[in-house]
Amino acid sequence: MVAADSEGPDDPGVRMFRRECSIPLRGSAAALSNNLSVLQLPTRNLTHFGVVHGPSAQLLSAAPEGVPLAQRQLHVKEGAGVNSLLITQVHWCVLPFRVLLVLTSHRGIQLSKDKLDHPPIPAPIFQMYESDGSIMVYWHALDSRDASSAQAVFARGIAASGHFICVGTWSGQVLVFDIPAKGPNIVLNEELAGHQMPITDIATEPAQGQDGVADMVTADDSGVLCVWRSGPEFTLLTRIPGFGVPCPSVQLWQGIVAAGYGNGQVRLYDATTGALHIQINAHARTICVLDLAPEVGKLLSAAEDTFVHIWKLNRNPDNGSIEVEHCHGECVSDTQVCGARFCDPSGGSFAVTGYDLAEILRFSSV
Structure with missing residues (x-):
């Protein structure tokens, strides 16, 4: 059974996150899908960010308030x-x-x-x-x-x-x-x-x-x-x-495969059977990245249409069906989003990169 759900890109939905200070980059992000990696180091109170720019990878370390502490380039x-x-x-x-x-x-x-x-x-x-x-x-x-x-x-x-x-x-x-x-x-x-x-x-x-x-x-x-x-x-x-x-991007959570496609759809499949459960018309253009906050089942989708959406995944305990709730929509004006990641496993914050954007945008829960 396929349940159709739609949250149009012109409707940002419920706002659960606010924008924080951004982190400057030495070079802009390349137009590549999944062009952001995040590594949280709670014991050192640091977060590492990795972004591709042509022949180099930019690595940054930042404090919780977004102040960059170190930066290096790899070729x-x-x-x-x-x-x-x-x-x-x-x-x-x-x-x-x-x-x-x-x-x-x-x-x-x-x-x-x-x-x-x-x-x-x-x-x-x-x-x-x-x-x-x-x-x-x-x-x-x-x-x-x-x-x-x-x-x-x-x-x-x-x-x-x-x-x-x-x-x-x-x-x-x-x-x-x-x-x-x-x-x-x-x-x-x-x-x-x-x-x-x-x-x-x-x-x-x-x-x-x-x-x-x-x-x-x-x-x-x-x-x-x-x-x-x-x-x-x-x-x-x-x-x-x-x-x-x-x-371009796929995620896996508790037996659910979440796949983001070039037509802007997010599709949720059963990992065991391959059955399609839900099809979401999430974006107006190609989805460049999906990410998951595993502790709470939050799914992030970001696309070339300038939007980032946050969805909540659940399994109905009575029949095992998959349910989806739209939680947040964020527009990054005039930006082709190419990377986005949660910064912690509970989904309390996330970061975004965009093509030709020389900064990492940061958002945290309200």
């Missing part, structure tokens, strides 16, 4: 005498025993650990760093031998699942890396082949020890979703067909 180098590659995504991966910062790019992947004066790297597609971006601990170059001369070779879509980090690629494969508790001995554990089109996004949630529970979902440029169970070997549980529209 992915192809080799001596070659210009920096364009970065496609920056994302902090929180693992059980460590936090790594992952950069993906056109032609490669990396992870880091100390100073940034590492030697030139031949065509990396992604890199992994220690959480502050100071030390690179791993890099990986994609095999492009099967790509035609007209195809772009890139990595995109990053997520942590247990002690694994998963990275999507241009070919539709998802690379699964086994991450040790410390050190650089990172191993490519598996290559998942559930997609025929480039991966756009990957989302995970802890399975909490439940066998057979879906804990990862991947999306691609055709709108196809694949739902997986992680483990020593990842298992494909459900494949949700696309409908000719890209799915």
Whole structure:
């Protein structure tokens, strides 16, 4: 059964958040989906922000009041005498025993650990760093031998699942890396082949020890979703067909797959069966990012139409059906929103980036 719900972009809805002081950027945000990563460090009373700007990733640390305390830039180098590659995504991966910062790019992947004066790297597609971006601990170059001369070779879509980090690629494969508790001995554990089109996004949630529970979902440029169970070997549980529209962003919460599409729709599926429960005409243009506050089930959607919406997800205890309530709408005037994230697991605050916008906008609950 599909329940239709709509909250038009011209109706900002109930206001539950107020705008706070913004955080300045050295360069504006690139027009990339999911172009904001947030890492909260409650013990140090800090929040890290990561934003892509062309060939560099801007990393900022800020105090609760939004005052920037430190800023650094990371670049992915192809080799001596070659210009920096364009970065496609920056994302902090929180693992059980460590936090790594992952950069993906056109032609490669990396992870880091100390100073940034590492030697030139031949065509990396992604890199992994220690959480502050100071030390690179791993890099990986994609095999492009099967790509035609007209195809772009890139990595995109990053997520942590247990002690694994998963990275999507241009070919539709998802690379699964086994991450040790410390050190650089990172191993490519598996290559998942559930997609025929480039991966756009990957989302995970802890399975909490439940066998057979879906804990990862991947999306691609055709709108196809694949739902997986992680483990020593990842298992494909459900494949949700696309409908000719890209799915730039996806989330997973308590057995609910939330997918944001290029036509402005948010669709909620059952992760076990793939059944469509709710279709929300949430935005007037392409949705660039979804995010979830796992403690309360708040879903954030942001799009090219300048709007950010907050939704509340619930499961009806009587029949298990999924219910959605619109909580807040925020217009970022004259801005193509390209990134947005909750800044805490309870959804009490969120941050927003926009194309050609040289600042991170901050909002907190009223």
